[in-house]
Amino acid sequence: MRAIAYTEAEQYAVAELEDRPLSGTEVRVENLAVGLCGTDLHLHQGHNYPAYPLTPGHEIIARVIETGPEVDTVSVGKLVAVDNVVYCMDCVRCKKGEFNFCERRRSMGTKLPGGFAEHAVAPAEKCYPIGDLPLEAAVLTEPTACALHGLHMLQVPIGARVLITGAGPSGLILAQLLQHSGAASVTVAAPTAIKLDLALRRGADAIVQVDRHDFTAAAPEIAAHAPGGFDVVVDATGVPNVLEGLIPLTAPGGTLMVYGMAGPQDRISLAPFEIFRRQLRIVGSFAQTFDFGRAIDFLAAGKVTAEGMITHRFGLEQYRQALDTLADPACVKAVIEPNGPVLDR
Ligand SMILES: [Zn+2]
Ligand SMILES: [Zn+2]
Known part of the structure; x- marks a missing residue:
């Protein structure tokens, strides 16, 4: 599968990467619409503690294409918003329920492979079905x-x-x-x-x-x-x-x-x-913890609307152009479509 692959700050290529095998509780998804934000520009410059090799992309809307043998919460074909943050559930902070301060907190697109790729792997429990929410709105789930x-x-x-x-x-x-x-x-x-x-x-x-x-x-x-x-x-x-x-x-x-x-x-x-x-x-206020369900509810109710916000759409090959667009005052939200166009034009 094709992916944006960084080897170090500012050094990346659109590379052909192997799909890795799934663990029992993971799913493989086909990334449909992945939002680009200022964090990705910080990452490009090597800030925000990236782990290399890195595929960025943390605002992921995707379709489940394969499930591990123990997964019974989502099925193949479901459209989901992927909560990018993974906690260890075992450190002193996690055990107090203070997940945002998890000592081994990792995030897809920063320390784990993210969404600027044709496929990604996520824990099934991090996949939130979006129902019939249009992709244009769903792509705002993480923000x-x-x-x-x-x-x-x-x-x-x-x-x-x-x-x-x-x-x-x-x-x-x-x-x-x-x-x-x-x-x-x-x-x-x-x-x-x-x-x-x-x-x-x-x-x-x-x-x-x-x-x-x-x-x-x-x-x-x-x-x-x-x-x-x-x-x-x-x-x-x-x-x-x-x-x-x-x-x-x-x-x-x-x-x-x-x-x-x-x-x-x-x-x-x-x-x-x-x-x-x-x-x-x-x-x-840093990131979020377990707020994806509520975010989808607000978007589904139309109380948060994406209308007029998605101003730019790019394929993986246009990643450089996408990053440059972040500096353009006319850009409100840019979205990467790793598997080809899916959003309304
Ligand atoms: Zn973001
Ligand atoms: Zn922890």
């Missing part, structure tokens, strides 16, 4: 699951005035989920007009165009949407300069969530007095 984990971390107070920075897929999904989670208003601030326009149609009550490099210039315009400050602020950009600018916009007693992924070397400057005096809460 929606991560956003739901963010909501668990946020504990949104009823009637909260919410600010989200970033209007990529994560920002757009978070805006939709927050509208169903007790927010009184959702304001989205981002640089790109077409994404802001999409945000307005996908859950935002107000939008503000900002320059990421000069974020504070737009602060008065953003602040006007929540006099006294935003109760909940979510940064989905991972840009340090933006995070710094969000502290003054957070209301006393409010919560700032670090959702976007920054580089490991990035730093921000904070005034501890602000956090102390105004009792600010700063929380992180």
